[in-house]
Amino acid sequence: MFLQFHRQAEEMLREALQGLGHPQVSPSLEMSPHADLASRAAFRLDPKNPAQGAQTLARGIKPGGWMGSAEPRGPYVNLSLAPGFYPEALRAILREGPRFGSLPPAPLVILEHTSANPDGPLHIGHLRNAVLGDTLARVLRRAGHPVEVHYYVNDMGRQMGALVWGLRQGLKPDPQKKPDDAIAEVYIQANRLLEADPGRQAEVRGLLLRYERQDPQLVREFREAVETCLRGIHQTLKRLGAAHDRVVWESHFVLPPELGGQGGKTAEIVSRLSSMPIARQGSDGSLSLDLTGDGIKKEMVLIRSDGTTLYGARDLAYHEWKAQTTPHQVNVLGADHKLHAAQMAAVLRRLHLPVPETLIFEFVNLPEGSMSTRAGTYISADDLLDKVEMEALRQVQQRRTEMDPGFHRRVARAVATGAVRYEMARVSPEKGITFDWKQALDFEKQSAPFLIYSHARACSILHKSGGAPAEFDPAKLTGERERRLIKKLSMLDYWIDASARQYRPHLLAHYAKELAEEFNQFYRDVPVLQAPPGTREARLALVEASRIVLANTLETLGIEPLAEM
RNA sequence: GGGCGUGUGGCCAAGACUGGACUACGGCGACAGCCUUCUAAGCUGUACAUCGGGGGUUCGAAUCCCCCCACGCCCGCCA
Structure with missing residues (x-):
């Protein structure tokens, strides 16, 4: 409103x-x-x-x-x-309920996020991507856009070659472990072997070549490895509350239909580019593009001298394919992809294809430096979620001794995923993050538990009163606190709109915090259940409206709005 | 070396695109308070910042421009 x-x-x-x-x-x-x-x-x-x-x-x-x-x-x-705004805002919230804060229908958007290489579990850097991406998907949906969320699987790269090579050396994923963790062990081990004997890198290239040349045996082996890892990754994403509508494999744009692809799309776009003036054919058979005319000094290499495609070539085919569905695309990418994104945009523009919007976020680093799956120096998303959940469980057990273990477990789960999500969502994407366990396990204010708690307080009042009244007189709500609260409630659509248009979910996270603060101040200053008849009903209606807006905001942030905690 | 990004109280961090009531939103930590009224994972108050450094533009700069410093990322026929 x-x-x-x-x-x-x-x-x-x-x-x-x-x-x-x-x-x-x-x-x-x-x-x-x-x-x-x-x-x-x-x-x-x-x-x-x-x-x-x-x-x-x-x-x-x-x-x-x-x-x-x-x-x-x-x-x-x-x-x-x-003056008429206040009563009407209140009525609109009560009338629209879960839909309040939604914007009118808007065009379909394809949003790609996370898309981590299937060579190990999601670590806390990928987690930032997943949270930003999933939150943005939710924001865009509330802003009226149907959203198709993609996970783009890089199954044809060096990393996967090294992994399959490792499996062929007899390394076995430990069946006792979560599949992505087991794959990571193989991947790390394979890289150690390759470092010890660099001459064998040629074997990895050979595998990649045979995969791309559609050797059915290799297709089976790559697929098996990728799917194993993806199973684990999707478990983690599910735990986070992040869902993808579609998993798109790179090889889809290279392999023929009988091997699960739609064949030739990459070759087709490469051939179109090769006849453009910016194309640079190497005498060795490689192909690259000169983008100096677009202000990009670095050539974009599409084809290796052995004839195999590079990530950029396949990504172009992917974007062309997406454009058949909608011109509105968003990619959520780490800062290491900035050059690639700029190259993609330049080439797509030259092909007269839609250029995607990008939400680029800076890295999450550990105090001791950057993370690497290959080196095994990372904190997995599961590990973080586990530790946060343990701490949440400890706290809820301590605070609510009268409740049963099932309650404790449910609250701890919601608090943990909420806390992790909020922590990632609230920081503006262009800021680098140095991960800090102490901060990750701190549930004071400015964190999801504070938001969930505010919602639970509203629910508690409504529970005790037997629900929101059917009739009330908004004229009773003239106090400063009440007016401030109504105004704050009415702002949800403004912040949805701002977050959606700027692709900046942290704006909504910031609003959520302000909304919870406003409600808690109202809660302290304005008695509801003890208010005189007439006033009581009006305030109950305001509490119900607060409950609705808090719930809608939390839902959009992917945080479960518990009724009790 | 070049490009992009960041630098705001002890720590984390909003505001920067659209310069203006900024006397800079908040949180953590510190200190002092509030549970005989709806869950204290809450609320109130105090102390602590002239916004990395320097120069410039402007009536006015955390915000725009230039130089410098620090940190992160990129500059692969990796993704």
């Missing part, structure tokens, strides 16, 4: 500015502690006398819609919500 107010304010300011002969001046709206929204536009009108400009501008804005008033205050124009 607040989004509507914001848009109306923007529109009215534009018209007023136009009327004053300044159509080029931006409305410059901002959230303000002094008003429901404020405009700084007067600074642009006449920098010498902004106060004068603010007065003139304010006069040009007439109450109407959700606009209550426009008051000049120094150089600012302070905008207030119409």
Whole structure:
């Protein structure tokens, strides 16, 4: 609802500015502690006398819609919500329930995230990708987009070659272990063998070549290895609450139909590119693209001299294939993919294909340095989830001694996945993270348990009262705390819109925290169950509305809104 | 060496794209309080920052520009 107010304010300011002969001046709206929204536009009108400009501008804005008033205050124009906004916001929340905060239908989006190499378990770096990707998928869905979420499996790369090579040396995945952990052991061991005897790298290249040349035996072996690892990875993703609609293998764009692919797509796009002026044919049979015209100094190599394709070539085919479904694509990628993303964008543009949006996030490093699956220096996502869950269990057992073990377990699970997700989602993606166990296991404020707890408090009041009232008088809700809370509740759509348009889920995470704070302050200051008749019903309705908005926000962040904890 | 990103109180971190009420949102930690009223995983208060350093643009800079420093990532016929 607040989004509507914001848009109306923007529109009215534009018209007023136009009327004053300044159509080029931006409305410059901002959230303000002094008003429901404020405009700084007067600074642009006449920098010498902004106060004068603010007065003139304010006069040009007439109450109407959700606009209550426009008051000049120094150089600012302070905008207030119409009194009717508050009761209507409350009714809208109660009426729309789980749908509140959703935006009108928007185009289909294909979103690719996580897509970790199937050579080991997800580590805490992949976890950032998964949380960012899954949260963004949820945000986009609430913003009206149908979303098809893809996991793009890199099954044709060097890493997989080394893994299959290791298996052929007789290394066996330990059946007692989680499949992705077992695969990691083989992969690490295979790399040790290869480092000890670098001459055998040629054998890995040979396997890759035979896989790409569609040797059915190799196709079986690669598939078996990849699927084993993927089973484990998907267990972890499921535990996180992150679901993919579709798993797309790279080899799909290389192998023929009888081997599970749709054949030739990569060859086709490569052949099209090879006739473009930017193509550079090596005398050895390799093919690369010169992208200096796009401001990219580094050539993009598509074909090795042995004729096999590189990741970039297959990725181009994948993007062309996606474009048949929708031009709106989003890729969630680690910062190490920046160059690749820029090269992809340049080539797709030259092919007149849709260019994907990217959400690029910086690395998660350990205090002792960066993680590597090959070297075995990583903290797995499972390990983190396990430890956080143990700590959550310890705390809930301590706090709720009267409850049974099943309750403790349920709460600990929800708290743990929520805590891990929130911790990853709340930091802006361009910041690097140095992982810290102490911080990961800290459940104070600014963390998911705080958000879940606020929701549980609302549920508790409703439980004790026997539910929300059918009838109530919103006019009873005129206190400062109540109005502030309603306003905050109404802002969900504004933050969904902002997060979705900027591909920045942390904006919503930030809102969630502010919403929970506002509710907790209301909880402290405003008695509900003990309020006089009439007031009590109205406040109960407000608690129910709070419960709904908290639940919707948490759901969008992938955090389970427990009714009790 | 070049490119991209980051640098905000002891620690974590919002604000930076759209310069302006910033007297910089919060959290952790510290200190002092609040459970005879709806779950204290909560709430209140105090102390602690001039926003890496320097220069510039501007009436006005955490925010824009330039230089420098530190850290991360990339600069593979890896993905």
